Amino acid sequence: MSFDFLPDKPIYQQLIDRITGDLIRGALQPGEKLPSVREYAVEAGVNANTMQRVYKELEGMGITETKRGQGTFVTENAERLGQLREEKKSQLIDDFIRNIEALGFTEEEIAESMTRRRQR
Amino acid sequence: MIEIRQVARSFGRRRALDGVTATFGQGKIIGLAGENGSGKSTLLKIMAGVMGADSGEVLLKGQPVTRRSAGRQIAYMADADLYYPYFTTDELLRFQQSQYPDFSMEKALEAAEFLNIDRKTRLKNLSKGNRGRAKIVATLGREANVYLLDEPFSGLDPMVRESIVKGLIRFTDPERQTVIMSTHELHDVAPLLDEIAVLKNGRIAAHDAVEDIRVAQPGGLSAYMRTLYEKGREPVGKPN
Structure with a gap:
């Protein structure tokens, strides 16, 4: 299933809230690998450009880290x-x-x- | 990048397009919205080089689009069922391969698998939803610079629409491919779009980045469309 989105909040923001929410709930663990931008975009039913922006912002926030050639991981910085x-x-x-x-x-x-x- | 400059087209005395000017950036997914008869299909056909304009021009990477140049760079999917009904999907894909040098059978088969298409059944014996899926696979099988899709979701149930949305995300590359689609199902499709261009009375009435609309317009996209049709208004943001 694609995700549901509120109509008057940017989708990239809603995706960031969703991912950080998963982290706080424990559904997503420190050090866990995130799907590739394309895979996650397909799963959510959103534009790959939007998902690219989400990944960039998460990394800017220090929530994720990109390891070259391996993908994007949740930070282990407690x-x-x-x-x-x-x-x-x-x-x-x-x-x-x-x-x-x-x-x-x-x-x-x-x-x-x-x-x-x-x-x- | 695709540029439309002052494109006009009439049918008899009816002016379908009355000086359309717009620029669509490379790598974007753009929704072309507007009421029935607002000129969406006509504009797509002219952009695809399958119909001529009375005046104005369409440029792709600075070069005028002609029927010949379009066939090599633009993958156009018409609203109507254009394909031979007695073709199976396999035959349809082989036909596409014979017509377009940029067609990749490998990509098409991967897309067919992703969308769960029965490739051995004749198109006429498929459900409407599966025929819609077969059509999109035949189109996405091409490695075109631009995909022009005329109502790819029209008349399809939500499950099929969702699978086609996912297929579009999975099988187009935002680094180098642009997708422009006309659509009525804005609500379902909105998360897929970077930008929306609205045709009204044969002209572009608004062209905005969808994320900007979500910020600037209380109520989001549907409220945006409503205001646009009720009053005529100033655009809320600029696409980047």
């Missing part, structure tokens, strides 16, 4: 991967706060509900 996890976490929290503020909830109110929910 520090960078830990940092990625933290970035994702604050991104989720920022999104969440933006959403509750948009509806007029206060952080205290939400925190209280969260505590009550955990006690159930």
Whole structure:
């Protein structure tokens, strides 16, 4: 199956989110080899130019490394991967706060509900 | 790179193309959109050198496209079932090989395998979806600089459309091959496209990079098409 994409966010960005998400969930492991650009493009049903850009950005972010003649691998740099996890976490929290503020909830109110929910 | 300069073409008193000018960069996959009768097929035929323009010209790498030069560099796939219905896919591929010096039987057979085509059955006895697949294989078997595909997904179910999308990604090389296709199924095809060019009233009404549209246009591509048809608007971005 090809991947599903949101209509108003660049596809390359959605693919980066997907791959970094896989890494955080553990579906993709440090040191694991990624498919070739073409293979991954076919799997996702996206343009090879778009996938090329995804690989370039991931490498620029320090998430992957290209070994000449061998392909692209997830970095084994634990520090960078830990940092990625933290970035994702604050991104989720920022999104969440933006959403509750948009509806007029206060952080205290939400925190209280969260505590009550955990006690159930 | 393919350049279209002020191309016009009429049928009787109806002006199908009214001064189309556009440049499509090498290695891009471009979707040609527009309502029925907006001139998509006519433009593709003129680009393929199978139809003449009343005025204007099409240049491929700086050289005017003629029927003769097109046959060596441009692989055109028509909307209609042009091939002999009593051909099997094997026969169709051998026919293509006899017609085009750039045809690679090895590539065609690999594509036929990738798309799961039964090569021994006559085209007329294949389902519409499998006939669509056979057509694309016969076209992709050529190592052309440019592929011009007229509605490659038209009337095909989502599974077949997906397999053809994958075949196109797998068997074209963005380093050196350009793909231009007319299509109605923009939603399914959007992830495949680098750029979209919209024909309206015989002219290019907009030509943008698809990733730019996703950023600039709330609601994405379908909203973009809607605004374009409702009001006529300024392009949101420039293709690079």
